[in-house]
Amino acid sequence: MVLTSRRLAVLRGRDFRLFFTGYAVSLFGSSMASVAVAFAVLDGGGGGSGLGVVMAARILPIVLLLVLGGAAADRLGARRVMLGSDGLRCATQAAMAVLLFAGHGRVWALAALMVLWGLAEAVFMPALDALLPRLVPAGELSDANALLGIARNGVAVAGPALAGLLTAVAGPGWVLLVDALSYAAGGAALALLRLPDPPRSAAGEASLITELRDGWGEFASRRWLWVSSLQACLFNLLVWAPFLILGPVLAAERLGGAGGWGLVMGAYGAGAVLGGLLLLGRRPDRPLRTAVAVTAGWALPSGALALGWPLPLVAVAAAGAGVTSIVCGSLFVTLTQRHVPAEALGRVSAYGTLGAFAFGPVGLALAGPVADRVGAGSVLGFGALWQLASCLLALLVLGRREPVEPAAAGAPAPAAARA
Numbered sequence: 402m403v404l405t406s407r408r409l410a411v412l413r414g415r416d417f418r419l420f421f422t423g424y425a426v427s428l429f430g431s432s433m434a435s436v437a438v439a440f441a442v443l444d445g446g447g448g449g450s451g452l453g454v455v456m457a458a459r460i461l462p463i464v465l466l467l468v469l470g471g472a473a474a475d476r477l478g479a480r481r482v483m484l485g486s487d488g489l490r491c492a493t494q495a496a497m498a499v500l501l502f503a504g505h506g507r508v509w510a511l512a513a514l515m516v517l518w519g520l521a522e523a524v525f526m527p528a529l530d531a532l533l534p535r536l537v538p539a540g541e542l543s544d545a546n547a548l549l550g551i552a553r554n555g556v557a558v559a560g561p562a563l564a565g566l567l568t569a570v571a572g573p574g575w576v577l578l579v580d581a582l583s584y585a586a587g588g589a590a591l592a593l594l595r596l597p598d599p600p601r602s603a604a605g606e607a608s609l610i611t612e613l614r615d616g617w618g619e620f621a622s623r624r625w626l627w628v629s630s631l632q633a634c635l636f637n638l639l640v641w642a643p644f645l646i647l648g649p650v651l652a653a654e655r656l657g658g659a660g661g662w663g664l665v666m667g668a669y670g671a672g673a674v675l676g677g678l679l680l681l682g683r684r685p686d687r688p689l690r691t692a693v694a695v696t697a698g699w700a701l702p703s704g705a706l707a708l709g710w711p712l713p714l715v716a717v718a719a720a721g722a723g724v725t726s727i728v729c730g731s732l733f734v735t736l737t738q739r740h741v742p743a744e745a746l747g748r749v750s751a752y753g754t755l756g757a758f759a760f761g762p763v764g765l766a767l768a769g770p771v772a773d774r775v776g777a778g779s780v781l782g783f784g785a786l787w788q789l790a791s792c793l794l795a796l797l798v799l800g801r802r803e804p805v806e807p808a809a810a811g812a813p814a815p816a817a818a819r820a
Contacts, residue, residue, distance in 0.1 A: 455508060471528075475746070483532065490522070497577045550730055624798075644706070669719040673727040707779075737753065
């Protein structure tokens with residue numbers, strides 16, 4: 402009981418508890434929305450090509466506007482930006498629901514609204530990293546990030562299942578209306594936070610170009626930031642994108658089809674939840690090396706498929722990768738929040754996220770054609786070996802040196818931390 406109480410101590414703070422509740426509710430709604438949108442397009446006769454257009458309409462503004470979203474968070478304040486994002490997403494989902502209720506859910510109309518949804522998400526994502534250090538003490542940042550990761554992975558398991566049921570029974574419009582209400586709940590939680598306005602920084606007087614250049618300087622001057630971002634970029638290109646594309650193909654051939662693939666991805670989410678629970682209350686002595694070392698776990702599911710393992714073992718491997726995802730992600734985000742100046746955190750977070758996912762779409766596009774030439778097992782096997790090699794290379798490049806702890810919470814990191 403004492404151990405559990407210590408691990409959940411971060412929830413004693415009113416502001417974080419309130420934010421966490423609203424954020425979890427909005428996450429659950431958005432995890433349902435993707436299923437509803439997909440069936441809305443298909444039911445409307447859009448087919449696979451129409452679904453691709455609608456989904457791309459959401460992703461494209463995230464990629465193009467993420468860095469600008471980080472600059473907005475630093476200039477205007479993270480909470481203000483997140484409130485605007487929740488308001489826009491609430492209106493977007495409500496508008497999609499109304500279109501579907503009225504029988505006007507054309508592909509072009511849904512795609513236009515998805516662009517707005519993606520724009521709002523591009524603003525929200527870096528602002529979240531910038532807001533969290535103002536909600537919890539520095540010593541509880543790791544637990545706060547772990548809890549957010551648990552929420553994200555937990556709803557990813559339960560949300561789509563409920564969305565499929567509601568879509569079949571009531572129709573996709575009602576699911577999207579529920580999502581709109583969930584964003585309203587998230588915005589209400591943000592509005593109720595008792596936070597003073599952040600101190601006005603010099604960035605607020607600078608031009609946008611200057612702000613972006615200064616943010617890049619903060620990012621590029623820290624070796625551990627750009628090395629980890631580069632490793633994540635190549636992981637998404639060579640490992641995860643092929644796994645997401647070729648995994649279902651191999652599942653259809655030898656793992657029982659959609660049901661088997663659903664079990665694999667469910668195991669990934671369950672592993673992430675378990676990893677988050679194990680991380681709560683723990684403070685690794687070398688968080689950077691720990692975060693990098695555990696990335697080797699991402700080789701497990703690709704390697705299992707490449708070696709032709711049976712479904713139970715592939716599911717166990719996927720669960721191991723899920724543990725990797727939350728441990729690495731939580732520790733690394735916490736390091737960024739503790740060692741990057743508060744006034745630049747939104748931009749630095751945006752640069753890191755953009756770098757990590759920049760070539761993911763390329764990997765998704767090339768995985769199938771390359772597998773047609775060399776075989777799916779070869780592509781996945783190469784990805785698994787690359788992930789193990791990249792883990793070792795990153796550890797060698799970063800050495801044994803950890804980022805230097807700031808003198809006080811919220812203070813800019815000393816120059817030594819930027820090596």
